[in-house]
Structure formats: structure tokens, C-alpha cells
Amino acid sequence: MAEDESAHTPALTVVRDVPSLRRRVQAMRAAGKTVGFVPTMGALHAGHLSLVDRAQKLADAVIVSIFVNPTQFGPDEDLASYPRKDAEDWEVLSAAGIDLLFMPDADVMYPHGFQTVVRVPGVSQGLCGAARPGHFDGVATVVAKLLLQVLPDYALFGEKDYQQLAVIQRLVTDLNVPVDIVGAPTVREGDGLALSSRNAYLTEDERKIAPALYRTLKTVAGDIAKGEDAAGCCEAAVAALEAAGFSSVEYVEVRDAETLAENPAPDRPRRVLAAAHLGKARLIDNVPVP
């Protein structure tokens, strides 16, 4: 980059420790700026960028974090192979015009002696919590830490990880974390597949099968809205996904859209959620009942 260019658009700053992060946030505050925060695990796609865009509309300065959090992966899960694209992510975030990138190492987040766990037992139960024991403890703990490290005005999370969003909303309310949690709609490919860093695991053939997840959820939601039996619709959806070529279906369920309680009454906002395996990828998705 030529010197005069760099004078006009300074390179995106990366900080890797909490004191540096806090100094930068304090400077933003001192300049009278509100702060928006988008925590990510990197391997950024258009879904993440929609959160950044939303944050930029809400707040004067936007901070993104990239941290592949080991405590939310189970022992047989894909921590080692989870896609890491630090250089590309930096380029994408620079182009998006964010104000600060926080990329802590694991020993910054979990130094020697670390032991605290934040649990949100109700909302974490069932759905992805059933197949991934400890996953939401890991999510709740790392998100509590990130929010308290940054202390933003707004923190943005995608609705694609709907149960995660519910866990975070609950812990922020329960612990009085002074931040507004903002959920943003899932971004999809043209054929309906929800964007996910884990889509990178799909072969070409699997990629053609994958949109059946969204199509099936839309069918369930539509049928339930018409008054059909939820349990029957979900059973049919499992069969449809298996027929479409999914290796196995973890769950297709209808839940209360706010509390995630089972068997929601028809007058409550409802959500249809699913997880299914396709080759090496575990895909999740969810849609509202209209």
C-alpha cells in the first residue's frame, strides 16, 4: 500500500490482548462513539458481513472478534479441522470498514487456573444441547467473557444459530450484562441453503442435497400454520430429509420462539428447528411458523 493511500485509509488494527482492546474501546468512548460488536469464529461469509453491516447502522464504531472457542467443541467434534482463514478474514473486514479486530489466543481467553462456567440450563436443554453436551456452557461462558471484555452497546448474533441466540439473550438478561443483544436474519444461498462456515465440508454432490433442509423446514412451518399436528409434521420431515440423502437427522422440532419450551401453544410465536448430518457436515437451520 502506498504511503499516501495509507494516510487516508489506515490499515485495520488487530489487537490480541484484553488491556489493548480496552484501551481502544475507551478511546472510542472518549470520542463519544457508541460501540457495536460482532463475535465470530472466523471463516467469514456473507452472513457475518450482514451482522457487520447491521452493527454499522446501529453504532458509531464496530468491533469484530475472531476466536475459535475450544470449550464449545466436544471431544469428537471438528475443532482441529474447523476452517481458519485469518488473512482472508482480515481483508474482508478491512474492506467492510470495521474499526477494530480482536483476535485473542486461547491462553488470553483461558489462562492458567481458569475455571468459571456460565450455564443457562433451561434454554440449553434439548435441540443441539442434546447431541452436544457442554456446547452451550462453552458458548455462554465465552460470550459472557467477550461481552465483558468489549462492553459494547450492541452485540449481534445470527438467527441461524437460533438456540445459541436464545442462550445468549437469556444470560445477558439474567446476569444484567449491560448490552443490547440484536438477532439478525439468516443469510441464504439462492437455493435456500443457510450460509455456514461448515458448508465448506460439503462435497459437490452433498451441496446439491443440502438445500432440502431449508425446503423441509418451510414445509413443516407452513403445515403447522395450517393447523396440522406438529409431531406428525416433524416425523414426516425426518423421513423427507433421509429420503433426500441426509446421512442422519438429529432432530426436527417445533419450539416456543422465545423460551424454546416444548409443545408451544398455537397462539405463541413458534419456531421450527432442525439439525442433520450430511457427509462430514452437521447442518442446522430454523424458520418461524408464519
Place this chain on the structure above:
Amino acid sequence: MAEDESAHTPALTVVRDVPSLRRRVQAMRAAGKTVGFVPTMGALHAGHLSLVDRAQKLADAVIVSIFVNPTQFGPDEDLASYPRKDAEDWEVLSAAGIDLLFMPDADVMYPHGFQTVVRVPGVSQGLCGAARPGHFDGVATVVAKLLLQVLPDYALFGEKDYQQLAVIQRLVTDLNVPVDIVGAPTVREGDGLALSSRNAYLTEDERKIAPALYRTLKTVAGDIAKGEDAAGCCEAAVAALEAAGFSSVEYVEVRDAETLAENPAPDRPRRVLAAAHLGKARLIDNVPVP
């Protein structure tokens, strides 16, 4: 109070909800003041007032909370009978010149749907954690909430509840809560008995026996400092307390003063801690190994 007097010393303000609390704290911040915070369960004694005094030396404005936290009491413990002295406490805190008293009701702290738990599993293990399962989860969760409600610069806790102080220090470090935790020495009666709201449960005869707890801990600490075997000293201490008239002894243990790990090496800072029952009162105390 006559009108002209009240103009000079306005009455101590009590707030009972979080938005009012935050508005008051924001006004203190806007006036450029640092904030010290002393969370209590009320029934205030000179030990609490020493924390208030310390807070006033550290910070420009001091907030005290009174909340008898139900989630840190076991089902067979003394929640119902725990001493409550709201009017006297208000008088004492007014006289001490604090700036704000926060007295939330249980439904402000734990509204419908509340479910989050903060756990500090290592430091909470053993000692009081053994006989009071769930106690330190309750403490960690309510203290996390109070700290995030107030967001003070300093929060003060007595060393009398030494394991509690260690749990709080650990959770604040682990979750990056932006506050300095300050521990303050135990305040004692002339005969050595540590001040405690639960001393009110002691009969006249029991009150004469109670100082044996501190005397015995001093003996253990002195003997260990001279190189005597820790296990042997603790066993002798249990026998001494029983001989002095304690109904039962929960534990007398030597721990690492920072991590509370068992069997600390002689070159580490060490602490002798004990809990014992005397009539209706469960008394705890601790002293450093010199």
C-alpha cells in the same frame, strides 16, 4: 428531621430496581466520580462498616447493597430466620455517609424465567462447599449480577468469608468483569470472635465458648509455621473445639491462600480455615499461617 438540617444532609437514597440504580451510577460517573461497592446481606455490624470505610478511602462515591440472597441458602439452612434489620441498617449507613443504598427484592434479582448459573467449580470445592452444596453457585451468580448492575471500580468483601472471597476473585478474573476486588481483614470482638450477623443466634453461654474458634486457629497456624504436621494440627484442633463445647466441627483445614488447593507447600502462602456448629449458629473463621 428539621427542614434546614435536611437541606444540609439529604437523607440517604434507597433504590430498589436496576434502571434507577444505573441512572444514579451514571450521574456519579458524569460527575467524574469513581465508585466503590459493598454488597451485603444486611444486619450490619462493625465488619461491614470497616468495608464501607475502606470503600470511602478508595472511591469518591460508595454504594452498599442489602440483599438476603435466597439461592445461596440450602433447604435446611437459616434463610427464614436470617436477621433482617432494614431500618437500623439504613440509620447506620446514613450515619456512615454512603451515597446510595440498593435494596432489591427477590423478584428484581430473579424475575420469572431466570435460569443462569455462574459456577467456579475448583475454588468452590471442599471447605464450606462440601457441607453447603450449591451455596457458592448462588454466591457467584448473585455477585456477578450485582457487579454488573453497579459496574463499580472497586468491590469490597471481608476475609472472614475467605472461600467466598476466593470464588469471587476467580470469577471476576475468569469472566473479565471490569472491577477490582478488594479483600479486607476480619473485624473481631475483644476476645477474638469474628464479627458475624449469625453471632446473634448464640446464647449467653455459647457466646463464651465461641472465641475458642479463633484461638484454636491461631494455635494451628503457629504450630504449622514452626514446621509441625498440618494434618496432625488440624486433628488436634477438632478435638480442642469439641472439648471447648462446640456441638460439631465441620472442618479445620490448611489450604493454599490463593488457590485454596489442598496440601500447600510450605513456601506458598497458606491459610487455616474452619467451620463449626455451636447451638443454632454455624460459625466460620480463618487466619493466615505466619
